[in-house]
Amino acid sequence: MPKSYEGQEIIVSFEPKKCIHSRKCAQNAPDIFNVSADGDWIQPDNGDVQQSINVANTCPSGAITYKLKNHAANPDIKINTLHVWENGPLALRGNLDIANQQASQNATLCRCGLSRKKPFCDGAHLKGGFQATGDANSIESEPLEQTGGQVHIKPLENGPLYVTGNLEICAGSGRLIKRVTKTALCRCGKSNNKPFCDGAHKATGFSAEGA
Numbered sequence: 396m397p398k399s400y401e402g403q404e405i406i407v408s409f410e411p412k413k414c415i416h417s418r419k420c421a422q423n424a425p426d427i428f429n430v431s432a433d434g435d436w437i438q439p440d441n442g443d444v445q446q447s448i449n450v451a452n453t454c455p456s457g458a459i460t461y462k463l464k465n466h467a468a469n470p471d472i473k474i475n476t477l478h479v480w481e482n483g484p485l486a487l488r489g490n491l492d493i494a495n496q497q498a499s500q501n502a503t504l505c506r507c508g509l510s511r512k513k514p515f516c517d518g519a520h521l522k523g524g525f526q527a528t529g530d531a532n533s534i535e536s537e538p539l540e541q542t543g544g545q546v547h548i549k550p551l552e553n554g555p556l557y558v559t560g561n562l563e564i565c566a567g568s569g570r571l572i573k574r575v576t577k578t579a580l581c582r583c584g585k586s587n588n589k590p591f592c593d594g595a596h597k598a599t600g601f602s603a604e605g606a
């Protein structure tokens with residue numbers, strides 16, 4: 396369960412199980428996100444509201460989120476994107492529905508097959524020595540008719556992440572790999588066509604719950 400920290404104008408929430416310790420919060424707004432504080436480590440009123448919003452928007456795992464107290468909802472994201480991290484997870488930013496749950500707007504999903512918090516990354520790729528390029532070749536694709544809207548990510552039992560919705564898949568550098576409205580992404584770590592599934596999960600006996 397996320398824990399919430401209330402300021403005058405904004406509520407900042409933190410969900411520990413999603414955190415991948417990128418440390419962007421402490422680096423970008425150390426007065427608000429003070430990891431060595433006694434007591435509450437998030438103090439929204441120790442900086443301006445926009446600082447908290449920026450940190451939430453750039454928190455790759457979606458562990459930090461925000462809600463403005465006098466707004467009904469946060470603005471939708473105009474372009475859904477997925478960045479493939481070198482030797483690491485799939486970093487999504489968009490209007491996300493992951494495993495039939497309204498997710499935050501950011502999430503890092505396991506693609507090494509080792510996380511104990513699947514479909515989310517828990518950092519196991521580091522200990523496991525996962526190696527996979529974040530720089531897959533670009534594939535010709537037509538511009539999407541729409542770039543926003545909801546993206547649904549359904550982890551299939553013992554198989555890939557099945558994606559439906561408008562999504563731009565990018566290398567870690569930001570270069571476009573492919574625009575999709577439907578695809579299957581490898582989460583077993585064994586595909587020879589990463590970040591896409593090539594069916595290798597069957598031969599390797601990948602085991603993971605579906606949703």
Ligand code: FES
Pocket residue numbers: 554555556580581582583584585586591592593594595596597
């Ligand atoms: S999930 Fe990895 S090849 Fe299908």
